[in-house]
Amino acid sequence: MLIGALLALSLAQAPPVTAAKHEEPVPSAVASAVAGALAPGGIRATVNGTSLTFWWVRALPLKGTNGPLAWTDVDEGALVGLVSIDHDFRDIRGRVIKTGIYTLRYGIQPANGDHLGVSPFRDFLLLSPVAQDASAAPLGHEGAVNTSKQTIGGSHPAVWSLDPPTAADPPLSTHTTDLGHTAVIVEVPATRGGTAAGVMRFGIVLVGKIEA
Numbered sequence: 001m002l003i004g005a006l007l008a009l010s011l012a013q014a015p016p017v018t019a020a021k022h023e024e025p026v027p028s029a030v031a032s033a034v035a036g037a038l039a040p041g042g043i044r045a046t047v048n049g050t051s052l053t054f055w056w057v058r059a060l061p062l063k064g065t066n067g068p069l070a071w072t073d074v075d076e077g078a079l080v081g082l083v084s085i086d087h088d089f090r091d092i093r094g095r096v097i098k099t100g101i102y103t104l105r106y107g108i109q110p111a112n113g114d115h116l117g118v119s120p121f122r123d124f125l126l127l128s129p130v131a132q133d134a135s136a137a138p139l140g141h142e143g144a145v146n147t148s149k150q151t152i153g154g155s156h157p158a159v160w161s162l163d164p165p166t167a168a169d170p171p172l173s174t175h176t177t178d179l180g181h182t183a184v185i186v187e188v189p190a191t192r193g194g195t196a197a198g199v200m201r202f203g204i205v206l207v208g209k210i211e212a
Contacts, residue, residue, distance in 0.1 A: 019045040019172040019184045031134035045184045047206050050087040059191040069200050071123045077139035080104045092161045094209045095152050102127040105144045123162040127151050161205040181208025
């Protein structure tokens with residue numbers, strides 16, 4: 001009963017998250033290769049007065065030739081989108097991300113003791129300063145992590161958790177995770193072998209913190 005009461009209190013105190021579509025062009029500060037991979041328009045999420053404006057890739061390439069859409073078919077370090085943050089915000093580890101524009105790349109949490117039990121899923125988006133990320137190609141694990149480290153400084157990249165990594169809820173809705181975090185549901189077009197394969201629908205945790 002105590003755990004349930006604490007969870008209910010936590011949810012009641014969490015700042016609201018809202019999301020809506022926008023039709024703005026990709027910011028001019030973005031490198032031409034990255035900008036060319038992004039579609040105009042996207043979604044804008046608002047969290048406690050902070051606006052996070054997202055653009056997504058025109059198509060997220062998947063490996064393989066068939067099967068359900070899954071992050072296991074996405075190259076690590078693949079470009080997923082872009083976000084413009086109009087006030088200082090925090091990543092899933094509670095560290096401040098300064099106002100600015102950042103690329104979003106797919107990252108996988110290392111399967112080692114340093115990260116054991118910190119998240120129910122291993123899928124994340126890594127944020128990197130657009131001035132330091134000029135390629136639309138996948139960067140791999142090390143490349144994406146090293147570039148993202150420049151967002152905050154130190155030895156760890158800036159990350160937002162993907163929870164759920166595959167969502168059934170409609171886009172622009174919010175989802176409360178098993179950890180009591182709040183995610184906004186988004187979707188990104190995907191392709192296999194250059195052919196449209198549907199959309200990847202997932203949640204990005206914007207309210208909540210993990211200890212890691």
